[in-house]
Amino acid sequence: MASVTARLLDGVVTEITNGRHTWQADEPPSAGGTDTGPNPYDLLLGSLAACTCITLALYCRHKGWTLTSVEAAFEHDRIHADDCRDCDEHTTGYVDLIRSRIEIEGDFDDVQRRRIEQVAVRCPVHRTLAAPTHFEELVTVRSSGS
16 A cells, blocks of 8 residues: 655645655646646646556566566546547536657567557556555644644
8 A cells, every 4th residue: 555645834835755765746837836846737747657667567577578668648638528539428617638659669560569559558557546446534734823
């Protein structure tokens, strides 16, 4: 199970830790931050990109296939449902759109190439984002006054 804790520092700078590593998030000045770290959407896309690269590396290692390089680039946008090519007629309002560009280099035959194309879009983070997600939330608000 993955677990992280975030704590607000100064302004909107946020310290994040998983117990072994510590990093921070922020917003650009145009959004009220000081730009000392990536914003939350950059962190999300970074997780997806890292997971894609790691999944491909581990898969090729497991198969004994020669993988020379992987580069995964992701962009996030919010578009109107009317502009969504893959949305059905029941989708309304705005939808989140994640675009990817994944470049993989190695010594692959045609069968391996097709399989790698399938694996590239099925890393665990991608599957989590694509599937319905359920939240169990506990929010505690305390008064800092008397």
